[in-house]
Amino acid sequence: MIKILIVDDNIKRSQLISKEIETRGLSRVSVTVCDSADSARLELHALYDLMILDVLLPKKSDGVPQAIHSFKLLEDIYNPNKRYLKPNLTVGLTAELKDIGDFKEKFEDRFAVVIPASMNSIDWLTKIMVCVDGVLGQEQKIISSSTDKLLITIHGIRTYGKWQQTLKEAIDKYSREFEPIEMKYGFFDLISFSIPYLRDKKADKIARRLIGILNKNPEKSIYIVAHSYGTYILSRALSMNEFDGKIRRVILCGSPLQHGANIDHIVNKSDITINECGVSDYILMIARSLLIGLGDAGRVGFSRENGRDFVNRYHPGGHSLYFVESEHPTFYEKYWVPLLTTDAEPIHSDCRQNFVGEDFLDLTVKILSLIKPAIYFAPLCLGLFYLFKLS
Known part of the structure; x- marks a missing residue:
């Protein structure tokens, strides 16, 4: 993730830069905006890849903009005895170069470039975006210099997992360091998926293949993306306690695991586990209501706290929202x-909103999930009843 710090008391200018980055779909760019030298000092305890600094800046918010405040901020950043971290690249902005007066040469010693940025024209914005593209390109070169990552993807039922290749192609635009492994098991029919014995038998077979792959690559950084039944397979695999390594990232999406399930065996083996939820995933709602052993953790989330090692994220859409190609940027690109x-640290997302009938819908799903064993065994009991009656 590229981190950009904009330090400018010209709100309109800051908004133009932020909007241009958003419009270009640069999902790997994080932008922080400050309007004074002192607020920037608070931010500069963290490392930024690019700082865009107004050379006429107030010391505090709503103060008088002066070149001296911007210059003292730069002095603090470059002072090895102070704890501020120097950004990898600093670009200066000013409405008029003559406004910086006696500080012109001093600023030029500290900046890669000072860009005239009058609001009468936005030509300066193009130059800013050239700097942003340069920082992005440098990061991509650094990332691509190593090839020690393993990307494992696991698809769901009633699909051949075409999204696995599409995701890899999206990643290839930024990094060629991943060795892709697409877990395939063919088309799994809905009837077999509905029967717990057949579902678990299939899952365990694939899970052992997954464990074999993990154990063959102990030296690699491992990343796993699993969708729908793929999350079920992954859970079965890591619950076998046959893999002692560490996984860098686990991304679960559209998971039919029960929301109250204990997933410590997944979270404890991963640096970060992200559970993506589609708030309109009615397929999972049906699974929880009617199918024994299944739930809707990919809709309502897992019942555990968000923290540094686990995050539930909620998005608008259904069971396959993660693979819609018509959006730009796509879900997985963002x-x-x-x-x-x-x-990068996961971006938090929670689009949930209360709606009319929410309580009734929730109660209905809970009641159906409680009585579904009876629904399963009713035909058997009825058959036994008539068998004994006839005898």
């Missing part, structure tokens, strides 16, 4: 590529 290619 949420997954930064996680996988730069080890």
Whole structure:
């Protein structure tokens, strides 16, 4: 993830830069905006890849903009005895170069470039984006210099997992360091999936293949993306306690695991586990209501706290929202590529809203999930009843 710090008391100018980055779909770019030298000092305890600094800046918010405040901020950043971290690249902005007066040469010693940025024209914005593209390109070169990552993808039932190749192609635009492994098991029919014995038998067979892959690559950084039944397979695999290594990232999406399930065996083996939820995933709602042993953790989330090692994220859409190609950027370009290619921290997302009938719908799902064993065994009991009656 590229981190950009904009330090500018010109709100309109900051908004133009932020909007341009958003419009270009640069999902790997995180932008922080400050309007004074002192607020920037608070941010500069963290490392930024690019700082865009107004050379006429107030010391505090709503103060008088002066070149001296910007210059003292730069002095603090470059001072080895102070704890501020120097950004990898600093670009200066000013409405008029003559406004910086006696500080012109001093600023030029500290900046890669000072760009005239009058609001009468936005030509300066193009130059700013050239700097942003340069920082992105440098990061991509660094990332691509190593090839020690393993990307494992596991698809769901009633599909051949075409998204696995599409995801790999999206990642290849930013990094060629991943060795892809697409777990395939063919088309799994809905009837077999509905019967717990057949479902678990199939899952365990694939899970052992997955464990074999993990144990063959102990030296690699491992990343796993699993969708729907793939999350069930992954859970079965890691519950076997036959893999002692560590997984860098686990991304679960559309999971039919029960929301109250204990997934410590997944979370404890991963640096970060992300559970993606589609709030309109009615397929999982049906699974929880009617199928024994299944739930809707990919809709309502797992019942555990969000923290540094686990995050539930909620998005608008259904069971396959993660693979819609018509959106730009696509879901996986926005949420997954930064996680996988730069080890960025996950972006939090929660689109849930209360709606009319929510309580009734929730109660209905809970009641059906409680009585579903009876629904399964009713035909058997009825058959036995008539068998004994006839005898």
